[in-house]
Amino acid sequence: MPRMVIMFPMMVLLIFPLVANFEVKNINLSVIDNDRSSYSRSLIEKVRSTGYFKITDIEDNYQDALTSIESDKSDVILEIPPKFERTLVREMETNLMITANAVNGNKGGLGTSYLVNIIMDFNDNIRTELTNNVNKLNVPFLSIIPKYRFNPSLLYEVFMVPALMVMVLSMICGFLPALNIVSEKESGTIEQMNVTPVQKFTFILAKLIPYWIIGYIVLTICVGIAYFVWDIVPAGFLGTLYIFVTIFILAISGFGLVISNYAISVQQAMFMMFFFVLTFIFMSGLYTPIENMPAWAQVLSNFSPLKYMIQVLRMVFLKGSDFKDLLPQFYALTTFALFFNSWAIYSYRKSS
Amino acid sequence: MRQFLTFTRKEFYHIFRDRWTMIMLLAFPVIMIILFGFGITTEIQNSKIAIYDPSKDIATNNIATKLEISEYFMLEEYLDTPDQIETKFKEGKVGMVVVFGERFYENLLHTGEAKVLLIADGTDPNTASTLTTYASRIIMMYQQELLGIEKLPYSIHTEVKLLYNPTMKSAYNIVPGVMGMVLILICALMTSVSIAREKELGTMEVILVSPMPPLLIVLSKVVPYFVISLINFTNVLLIAVFLLGVPVNGNLFSLYFVSIIFIFVSLALGLLISSVTDKQLVALLMSAMGLMMPVVMLSGLMFPIENMPIVLRGIAQIIPAKWYIEAIRNIMIKGLGLKDIIPELSVLSLMAVVLIAASLKKFKIRLE
Numbered sequence: 001m002p003r004m005v006i007m008f009p010m011m012v013l014l015i016f017p018l019v020a021n022f023e024v025k026n027i028n029l030s031v032i033d034n035d036r037s038s039y040s041r042s043l044i045e046k047v048r049s050t051g052y053f054k055i056t057d058i059e060d061n062y063q064d065a066l067t068s069i070e071s072d073k074s075d076v077i078l079e080i081p082p083k084f085e086r087t088l089v090r091e092m093e094t095n096l097m098i099t100a101n102a103v104n105g106n107k108g109g110l111g112t113s114y115l116v117n118i119i120m121d122f123n124d125n126i127r128t129e130l131t132n133n134v135n136k137l138n139v140p141f142l143s144i145i146p147k148y149r150f151n152p153s154l155l156y157e158v159f160m161v162p163a164l165m166v167m168v169l170s171m172i173c174g175f176l177p178a179l180n181i182v183s184e185k186e187s188g189t190i191e192q193m194n195v196t197p198v199q200k201f202t203f204i205l206a207k208l209i210p211y212w213i214i215g216y217i218v219l220t221i222c223v224g225i226a227y228f229v230w231d232i233v234p235a236g237f238l239g240t241l242y243i244f245v246t247i248f249i250l251a252i253s254g255f256g257l258v259i260s261n262y263a264i265s266v267q268q269a270m271f272m273m274f275f276f277v278l279t280f281i282f283m284s285g286l287y288t289p290i291e292n293m294p295a296w297a298q299v300l301s302n303f304s305p306l307k308y309m310i311q312v313l314r315m316v317f318l319k320g321s322d323f324k325d326l327l328p329q330f331y332a333l334t335t336f337a338l339f340f341n342s343w344a345i346y347s348y349r350k351s352s
Numbered sequence: 353m354r355q356f357l358t359f360t361r362k363e364f365y366h367i368f369r370d371r372w373t374m375i376m377l378l379a380f381p382v383i384m385i386i387l388f389g390f391g392i393t394t395e396i397q398n399s400k401i402a403i404y405d406p407s408k409d410i411a412t413n414n415i416a417t418k419l420e421i422s423e424y425f426m427l428e429e430y431l432d433t434p435d436q437i438e439t440k441f442k443e444g445k446v447g448m449v450v451v452f453g454e455r456f457y458e459n460l461l462h463t464g465e466a467k468v469l470l471i472a473d474g475t476d477p478n479t480a481s482t483l484t485t486y487a488s489r490i491i492m493m494y495q496q497e498l499l500g501i502e503k504l505p506y507s508i509h510t511e512v513k514l515l516y517n518p519t520m521k522s523a524y525n526i527v528p529g530v531m532g533m534v535l536i537l538i539c540a541l542m543t544s545v546s547i548a549r550e551k552e553l554g555t556m557e558v559i560l561v562s563p564m565p566p567l568l569i570v571l572s573k574v575v576p577y578f579v580i581s582l583i584n585f586t587n588v589l590l591i592a593v594f595l596l597g598v599p600v601n602g603n604l605f606s607l608y609f610v611s612i613i614f615i616f617v618s619l620a621l622g623l624l625i626s627s628v629t630d631k632q633l634v635a636l637l638m639s640a641m642g643l644m645m646p647v648v649m650l651s652g653l654m655f656p657i658e659n660m661p662i663v664l665r666g667i668a669q670i671i672p673a674k675w676y677i678e679a680i681r682n683i684m685i686k687g688l689g690l691k692d693i694i695p696e697l698s699v700l701s702l703m704a705v706v707l708i709a710a711s712l713k714k715f716k717i718r719l720e
């Protein structure tokens with residue numbers, strides 16, 4: 001058991017961030033260059049130099065390029081029509097065709113957006129070049145500058161690591177209590193417990209305290225790995241995290257004990273816990289934002305304690321939010337903790 | 353043959369009598385597809401934004417309205433001072449703040465120095481870059497409108513075509529993955545646990561001394577899970593089509609054909625696990641840690657394989673579900689035929705043959 005408490009967080013925090021990565025980079029691009037002019041070449045060069053795209057093949061016709069999309073060799077096709085350069089210079093406008101594989105909608109969508117932006121940039125350069133000596137452009141012009149707060153270089157692990165800590169905490173501090181009482185039931189030791197004069201309240205509280213300590217250890221390991229391996233330092237006050245962890249563990253362990261009270265076998269407790277933890281995780285916004293979900297799922301997400309804790313961890317780690325900013329989450333988690341533990345005390349029966 | 357049918361019926365009874373097993377077998381896949389299908393969405397809609405606008409002129413008002421009426425954004429509030437930007441982000445209230453420069457309209461028309469700053473909350477990198485991209489596109493459209501009919505000279509227009517999934521729904525990508533996961537779960541996990549249970553309870557011994565050849569005993573054990581897997585696959589398919597709106601572009605027959613090969617692979621894996629252990633809990637943990645985790649993490653179900661470091665990408669190649677999910681995506685979403693998935697089919701068939709051979713060889717007909 002002690003080994004698991006140390007190994008599990010390490011495994012998750014070392015491997016998960018490498019895998020759980022929805023980043024869109026290294027998009028494979030097939031180019032159909034029907035023009036082979038200096039413009040088309042410099043456009044291709046520009047696309048290559050941005051680093052978002054990897055040009056896998058230069059095809060002669062659309063059909064071949066489509067085949068390479070079908071076989072997943074490339075994700076996006078850029079088709080440059082014949083006489084691209086001549087049409088642009090003589091007729092003042094021309095077309096480019098982009099075709100993307102959108103099975104992964106996120107990748108297809110962002111990939112084409114990146115490509116369109118690069119082309120627009122290329123277009124601006126060409127335009128200045130061509131109009132420079134003729135006449136100064138007299139058109140409305142504005143510049144759009146995107147900026148990213150808290151995670152300026154948009155690193156995915158910065159997003160995942162704090163939230164994964166919550167996942168680890170709920171796996172350990174949720175599953176262990178869930179197996180606790182029921183395994184005593186299975187082995188029969190609970191009978192001895194029941195004949196002692198111990199109060200229900202004291203009994204449940206005593207069951208909870210070890211998980212508090214385990215939770216603190218797990219969190220400390222997690223914060224350590226975040227710092228040493230991923231170079232992520234909490235922007236906010238570390239103490240805030242520990243305050244919230246105290247309440248969160250109370251909530252999730254209380255929930256585990258409720259399951260343990262109702263289950264008749266260890267296996268059943270495991271299945272039940274597996275189901276609930278999975279639902280909590282998927283409704284918590286761990287992987288993708290809750291705002292993207294359909295309305296009914298957003299309502300459902302309010303009942304996942306993980307949602308609030310993930311918000312807390314992300315806000316403290318990245319934004320440096322203080323306790324005052326986190327009051328809504330504090331109230332929500334406290335409610336969960338009180339509710340689950342009262343239920344655990346209520347549902348614990350000394351006599352069967 | 354009659355013996356075999358009797359044994360198979362016995363296995364069905366085993367499953368039907370245990371309420372928990374039934375729930376696991378039939379309800380779990382349904383819950384999984386709903387959780388994954390709705391829970392993992394990368395589509396942006398109604399993202400909350402705030403605007404800081406010191407200019408308050410016709411141009412900024414127009415842009416604000418355009419942002420607000422788009423399906424992507426929801427205008428939360430106007431900020432009075434730039435200091436509020438930081439506070440709003442810290443409270444986690446908004447995903448992006450649009451900051452206009454001063455005397456925006458004037459600059460836009462004359463000096464060409466009009467500036468819009470899109471400050472996004474970079475906590476979630478994907479959302480952040482999608483938000484700024486969408487907002488930029490909307491603002492650019494306003495600029496185009498200002499130009500009116502008069503077009504910029506030397507313009508390159510881009511025509512974008514999104515193949516297979518023009519509305520960029522996440523479910524298209526997730527559904528084939530969930531199918532792979534459900535089949536592994538039902539076939540491998542449940543088979544291994546059920547055989548281990550018979551060993552643990554000692555009933556396996558009774559069966560093995562019966563005059564049935566051991567091979568048929570094994571077969572009768574896996575037949576129910578094979579049937580239930582097909583039912584589950586159909587359920588998941590129906591939910592995907594009617595609830596999540598994912599189309600079946602390819603041939604339904606090919607879809608079932610690939611799935612049956614994959615079910616063979618999973619059943620063989622389950623048998624292999626059960627031949628290693630005779631404890632239910634060990635079988636459960638081995639299937640969960642050894643099969644479920646890699647499938648969820650490395651098969652490309654949720655996370656794109658190409659983003660992983662090289663070692664993990666290598667491991668992904670030996671996971672059967674990875675090939676299956678690829679094949680299903682090709683048939684179901686891309687609408688390709690069987691001949692286009694020959695590589696995936698051959699790998700899966702090879703795995704099936706090897707694993708079935710190994711599991712039959714390893715299956716012990718005697719108990720120590």
